[in-house]
Amino acid sequence: MTFRAVLIDLDGTLVDSVPDLASAANAMRVEFGLAPLREDVIATFVGKGMENLVHRALSGSLEGLAGQERFAQALQTFRNAYHVVNGEKARIFGGVIEGLQAMKAQGLRIAVVTNKPAEFTGPLLERIGLRAYFDAVISGDSVARKKPDPMPMLHACGLLGVEPVEAVVVGDSMNDASAAKAAGCRVLxxxxxxxxxxDVQAIESDGIVSSLLDAAQWIAQSQVLSRTTVVTPPSF
Incomplete structure (x- = not known):
């Protein structure tokens, strides 16, 4: 199968956004009379959407849940704080620009597929200068269900005009791998x-790549193999 599209996660794949997320999460905790958490601790809370991040940051635990009344106030406090700092300290990971350019040079269509709400996704991509690379942006509230559900991947394929088997997902987590597999996409x-x-090494995938540039090279090599592989018909 020839690949025609790449679906790329945002936080942790394209951009290190933890400094901004940690700043907002700690502002929320201080508002509730709690001590700030270390940035590396908050990094482990990222990946399953903003609501889960707020539950985890407020409770200080990966499995923690805040009471509903407290959670509603905490979520709004986090949103307010994150609007202020979104993109302020976020940095683009090495190899991302080169990888996106290489994918464009191959004629691939590219989409961002993230669990981050649209009110933060667009401004972040604009602020760090990546928005122009993408043909579509699918946020956590673009469809009814978030990753690891396959719905965002299927929606992205529909917007790009490709079949799921023609798309490669590039991500950093089990959420990305599960969503890709359920949608019928390949995943790096x-x-x-x-x-x-x-550790992502424990996750079933089609490959571990050190950067987005390596992902582009993996796709290019796969395209060459798909064009040159000769299938020998069986003899009877």
Whole structure:
């Protein structure tokens, strides 16, 4: 199968946004009379959407849940704080620009598929200068269900006009791998992201790539193999 599109995660794959997320999460905790958490701790809370991040940051635990009344106030406090700092300290990971350019040179269509709400996704991409590379942006509230559900991947494929088997997902977590597999896409994982503190080597994928540029090279090599592989018919 020839690949025609790439679906790329945002936080932990394209951009290190933890400094901004940690700043907002700690502002929320201080508002509730709680001590700030270390940035590396908050990094393990990232990956399953803003609501989960707020539950985890407020409780200080990966499995923690805040009471509903407290959670509603905490979520709004976090949103207010994150609007102020979104993109302020975020940095683009090495190899991302080169990788996106290489994908464009191959004629691939590219989409961002993230669990981050649209009110933060667009401004972040604009502020760090990446928005122009993408043909579509699918945020956490673009469809009814977030990753690891396959719905965002399927929606992205529909917007790009490709079949899921023609798309490669590039992400940093089990969420990305699960969503890709359920949608029928191939998936590559980068080892430098968040994945809730777990090693991506333990996740079933089509490959671990060190950067987005390596992902572009993997796709290019796969395209060459698909064009040159000769299938020998069986003899009877």
């Amino acid at each position: 994982l980068v080892p430098y992201g968040y994945n809730e503190g777990r």
